[in-house]
Structure formats: structure tokens, C-alpha cells
Amino acid sequence: MSRAWPLALSLVLAVAAVLWLAPPSQADADGQEAQTLAIIDEILADADLPSAIWGIEVRDARDGRVVLSRNADKNLLPASNLKLFTTAVALDRLGPTFRYTTRLYHFGEVSADGTLRGDLVIRGSGDPTFGSEGHGDPLETWAEALVAAGVRRIDGRIIGDDDAFEDARYGEGWDVTHIATESYAPPAGGLVWGDNLVSIRIEGTSPGQAPRFESDPPGFAAVTGDAVTRSGGGRIDIERTLGTDTFVLRGGVPSNYRGTLRVPVANPTLFAVHAFALRLEEAGIDVSRAVRVDVDDSQQKPSYDGAEPLQAYVSPTLDEIVERINRESDNLYAEQVFRTIGGGDTDTAEDRVQAFVTAAGVDGGDLYLADGSGLSRKDMVTPASLGAVLRAMRAHPASGAFRRSLPEGGGAGSTLRNRLSGVPVRAKTGSLLAVRCLAGYVDGPSGTPYVFVLMANNYTTSGGRIAQAQDDIVRALATGRRVPADEE
Template sequence: MRTAMHRWYVLVTGLLLLPGLLPEGGEAQPLAPQIDSLLQERRAAHAFWGISIYDLERDSLLYGRNEDRGFLPASNQKLFTTAAALDLLGPEHRYETTLTFDGTTRDSVMQGDLRLVGSGDPTFGSTALARTDPLREWAERLAEMGVRRIEGRLVGDGQEFLDGFYPDGWSVNYLTRQKGQQMGVRAGGLSYRDNTVPVTVRATQPGAPPEVRIQPEGVLSVQNEAVTSERWRGSTLLINRTFSTNKIVLTGSVARSYGGVRNVPVSDPTAFTIRIFRERLRNAGIETDLELVNAAALEASSGEGELLFVHLSPLLSEIVEEINKQSNNFYAEQVLQTYGWGGSTRGGVRRTESFLRRAGIDTRALSLNDGSGLSRKNLVTPRSVRALLAHMDAHPAGDVFRRSLPRGGERGTTLRSRLGRTSVWAKTGSLAFIRGLSGYVERPGGGRVAFTLFANNYTGPSYQITHTMDDIVRLLAAPPPS
């Protein structure tokens, strides 16, 4: 019994001596000294920290550190994009993709121009929201209508977006190198399947190249320099795509047990989409003698023609949820160009800045270059992000915005393994040497706190930074000192 009592005494004494719990006098420390103590710990001291924490109910600043300094936000940039989209387009906004026909139909043969027109819908044929394939549905419906052959041109119209540019500050590796998760994908006014091609790779015999399969065939040209190794586990497979082409080169090795799919971005979304549609028509049993044409190359439109089909996207509220909960870079860039002046990235940035100024946020200290946060030329201040959160808390679309953020421990989101059983809704952000976490915390006594946490230029393990951020959030969610 004495041994058990001794252990209990040691445990309680040790807890009381932990920094920030119960200092001398037996009273809980105020929030600021507790956060300062966490940031002074070895795991956090090597980072450059920017923090802004605001009590929305009391309209008062709870903690600030480097609030007006510039930080790389990584995917916290998506907060600006999704908030601006909800304000400018509205939660009920839907994209339309149409198929028209300008020509004649005789018996079972269509002769003329099929025109596929996009409006920038990121969900068209997307794998992210697990919807049906609209191109397959349209092809099958044409076959059901009795069409057996189509002659003429298949015109792809992606002119809703200004074509030919990537956001300033993106690394070329985002677009050309596939080692793990795909990061950078080209936006397009007419896009399909997230503008990526699935490349299936399976091991063969040790010493031999792995098997590579691409559907549909011919979309990518392949140079396979990879090899199947003797190892049962552990692979170093790398897929490089030559910039602005659809040629990929496989290098490295795959284990004998390897089998997987990598999504490789395409260089021309419009050309990719109409090529897939022609393939879908053939799979539906329709003979085609279609010339594939980009509408941008035509001198003049031949007319709108007869409307055959219209595909509507999910509501913008669902799209925004995909962007923030999954940190979907492609969706973010598509949405930015959707509300952008002239359908461009630069136009999207300018409209974002205009929205922020209307919200009372000083944009002079900001450098915005994309919608997703991949650009290393982005700079934001903790104060500006916190002010955005406060503005959206009172916005008519505020509930939609808040619900779009991952909840602590929510499955299938970027917070799935963090902050479980904590009343927090927050957007994560991560690039090399960069971590961010911004959102809302519900306090036990009532009321909501908006917070922004940035750590830049750290040299230690990233998990130490995220653990520190999570500890700060837990402090915010703890009962306030009496």
C-alpha cells in the first residue's frame, strides 16, 4: 500500500510541476504565458512563429506573435480562396458543362460538329467526389437514341479560362515529378478526371521492367527504365513527365509485391477531355470519324448548334468542403480562375484582394499568387488570416465556410489523426519547412475563438511543430482560468 501511495504522490506532484498547469499559488496561468512556455520548448524554439488568437465573442485579442510579419501560408491559402468564392459566387453556385451539335442527322448517322463546352468545373469526371462519369453517360445516351456513327469534328471549348499559364512560384517538380501524392495540376476551362491520367504499375520478374498500363491507350507516351527488384517490400519508383508534353519516363525500382496507380497530370486538359470522349463513344458502340479540334484554334465559331446534354456540378458548398477538408489543390485553382477577372489566375488573385479589402483587411502586406498555396511566393500575415476568419464568422455563408473545415479527428480529412475529441475546425497547411493551422475553437464556457498558427523556416522534424500547434489548440479548448 505504501508503494501505491508513493507512486500516486509522485504522479500528482509531477503533474503539478508541468509548465503552464498549476504554478505557485495553485492558480492556472493565463493563456499567454502558457503559449510562451510551449514555444520556448526545444521542439518549437527553432521555428519562426506567427500567431494570432482572437476571442470572437468578446471582440478581444488573446495572443499575438509576429502578427504583421509575412509568412508562407502553404494550404492555409485555401481559406482566402474558398471564402472569396462563397462571397462572390455563393454557396448555391453550380458549374455547367454542355454538349451541342451543329449539323444534320440522317438515319443513325450524325454529320457535323459536336462541341463540348466547359465552364471550369473541377468535378467533371472527377475521382475526388466519386460521381458518375458524364462522358460515358453521354456516349451511352447517344447510343440509346439510335446513333451508330458520327462524322465531322469534336470541338473542345475550354476558353472560359485564360490558357497557357501556371501560377507564379510553383516548383516545376509539382508538375513533372510523381513520387507520391500529386501536388500541382494544370487548371482548364474544360477539364476531366482532375486533369490526370491513371498510370497502373505492377511488378513482374526480378530484373525485368514492371508492367505499365495506361487507359485509354495513347494518351501518354511511356519510356520505361524502371526495374523489378529482388526485394519483397520497398520501392523507389519515380515517374517524370517532360514539361509541356505527355511523355513520361519511369525510373527506379519496384518491389516484387508492388502494384499501384499513380495519377500523372496532362499538359493539355482540353485535348485530353475530347480524346477521352471519343474513346467513350467508341466504347458505347458508336463508330467515329471525328477530327479532334481545340476551339481556341478556330478562326470563328460555326454557331452554338443544338443543345444535346447539360451536366451540372455539385453545389459550390460541396466543392469548397472538398477543397478544405482534403486540401485539394486542383479544385482550389479551378475555383480561383472561375471567379477571376478574365478567367485567369491573376484575375482571381485581384478579386480575392478586392474581397479582402471589402472585409476591412489590409492587403498591402500580402503577396497572393495562387489559390491552393503551392506557390512559394505567397506571403500572408497572421493578422490577415485571423481577420478573415472573424469576417467569415459573421458572413451569411459563415456556417458553410466553417463546416468546410476539417474537425478535430474527423475521418477522411487532413485532421484525421490530430486533435480528436477537441472542439476545433481548422485548415492545415504544409510544405517543406512550413506548417500552418488556422480555424475556430469552441470554448467550454461558450463562445468561439479564431486562431492562426504559422511556423516557417524550422529545421527539426515536422511532427514536433504540429504537436506544438495541437498543444496550443488544446489550451484554447480548455476551460478558462476562473
């Protein structure tokens, strides 16, 4: 038998259902946000947190409402957070589908016996992916194509043309110890091959004897030193005089050691030319009479008017390149793209970044960009300017490409692989000595999308504690509570 409920009870249940289904009120959201801000205050006031200069900006991504601001208008060192400026402006000016093209030209003739006379020219476009790890080797493909066309000997010059860019291989303010030996600081150039890094393979031998050294590609770098093989542990230190490709190895390695050092080359253009000569030789072409030339050392430069290339390599699209820059924090890729947005000129690239920032609502004239990667200690940006770029890119036609390029919390192969796992965050890290930064997007507990910039400079202890505090702030924005790291 059916039974009617009393009208009063029905109304009570109906009201309860409405209250149950209704979204949180603005008052509830405001209360939640106030609680979050109190938690952030506690994190920054922690007595165990090293003293630092903090620059912070958090905004509601939907309307730009300021949620939290500390020193947001002060210039600070951004480290690799600078890559967010470089990649945003590149996507804006060039578009996600932009591709580089590197071309091979021949100016001369090929005789009946297969001798190629005249100039064989690699014309660079600034492409960072040319011969880069993970992208194959176009020089090998080109050498095989020349063999298939009947070429058996090179009797002329192999020229590397790097004039697509100005000859400014390093950013102003780069640490000399970085550019001498560190794999993350190779020189930029209009012609790049193999990440502008030469590999030095080291193999331990018998205790007391010198290890075996081998450079790859062979013949470009000279490796010397007094390193020895030891029965126990050891370490290798590498020295180099700037402007040379002579590397001196000191220290020692265990007898069972097998390892590889990747070190930057001095002249990227001659490095590419040398690699091409090797690939030609490996393909069976005689290069014994070939002269290897940087176009800057040639009295007569090639004229490409009406010339058709023999071969061409087309890069992946810019959105893929940008993803490598931001996910892996690749400095060479960032420097190449930075110069590209300036038409090969770093000063023009800086002007274009400043113009983008100004259009996003913050005076870009106050910024100083000495490079495109953030390796320079002369770079100066404000949290407000970086926040403006992030907000502008959220509504940009290339927003999808930009957001995908940012590491997700715990993202494999990214700079956040060991941080913020399970947190709904997309963010770029940045670190130098006494600099830790984190900036990006995170979704709050009530669905509020936040744009955040967290910059810490001038601390004297390990950066790990600073990074932990930044992660705690992001977790607080995401959850509205203070979440210990072991609860991620």
C-alpha cells in the same frame, strides 16, 4: 415531524447555492486566459522547438478582442491556409448553392445512316467535378445518349472549349518538380475531366524482367523506361518532360507488386476530348474519322448564339465543392474555384480576395496571391488578414457552409484525421517545405469562442515538431492547460 431550519442557516445555504450556480466571473475568465497565454509562451519557448518565424493571432470571435498577437502584420507563406481565402470569397460572391454547367453541342447534321457530321463541342465551365473521382463520368452518359439518338459514326471534329478561363494552367511560383509528376499539382483549365490526372498501373512480373505498364484512359499517355522487376523490394521513380505526356519509369518493383501512379496531364482540354472519344467508341460509335481539337488550335471558334445543347452536366453545389477543398485540401478544386471568382482570370480573382479582406477590416492590398491553392511559394498573407477572413465568415450568411468545410479534430478523411481528436476545433492545415500553418475556430474552457491563426515559416528541421507545437497551442486554448498529445 417536519422541522424548520434556522433562518441564518437557510440564508447561508441560499448564498452557497447562488455561488454554486453562478457562471464564472469575468475576473475568473481573465485569470484563465492569462494562464493559457503563459502556457502558450512556454510552448513557443521550448528548447526542443525548431527555430522558426512565427506569425500568430488569436482573437475572441465575439468582439474581435485581441488575445495574442505575434508578427500578425507580417507577410508569411500560408501554404494551403490560402484555401480559406479562396473558399470564403467564393461563398461570398457565388453563394453556397452555385453550380457549374458543362454542355455538349453539335454544329452540323446527322444523316439517315447515323453519321454525325460537323463539330461536336464540349463547352467547359471550369467545373472541377466534371468526371472527377467520386462524381461519375458524364462523358459515358453523353455517349450512351448519342447512341440512343441513333448516332453511329462521327465524321467531323470533337472540340474541347476551355475559353471559360484564361490559359494559365499553373500558379506563378509552382515548383517544376511538382507540376511534372505530382498528383496534387495538376493543371487548371476551363475544361477539366477526371481531375486532370492519368493513371499508370504497374504490375511486377518475373525478376529481371520489365514490369507491365498500362495507362488509363488508354492511348493518351506514353509510358517507357528501364524499370525492372526484382526479387526483393524496390521503388519506382517517374520522369517527364514538361509539355509532353510521355512518362519515363526508372527503378524497380517486387514481382508481387500491384500499384497505380496518378500523374498530371499536359493539356487538360485534349485529355477531355480524348476521354470522350474513348467513351463514344466504347458505346459503339465509330470515331476513326473524328479529329480531336483544342479550341485554341481552331481558326474558327464555335458560336453559341441561339444554340441548344444536346446534353448538360450540372455540378454539385458550391458548398460541397468547398468542403472537398478544405477538408481534403484539394489543389485542383481550389484553383478552379479561384479562377471562377475572377471570371476566369487569376488577377481579377486576386483583386476580389483583396477587396474582401479589406472589407473585413484589414488592408488587403498588402497581400500577394499567386494562386488559389497555396502551392506557390510566392503567396504572401498576414496572420491578421487570415484572422479577419475567419471572423467575417463566422457572421456571414454562408457561415454554416464555411464552418462545415473545415476539418474537425480527428475528422475521418480530412487533413486533421490524426490530429486534435476530441478537441472542439474546426481548422485548416497548410504545409510546404519549411511551412506549417493551422487556422480556424476553437472553443475555450469558459465557452469563449476563439479565432486562431498559427503560421510558422523558415525552419530547417522536420515540420512534425512544429505541427505538434501548434496542436499544443490549440489544446491550451481549448482546455486552459498544457495537455500532452497522449491525453487527447
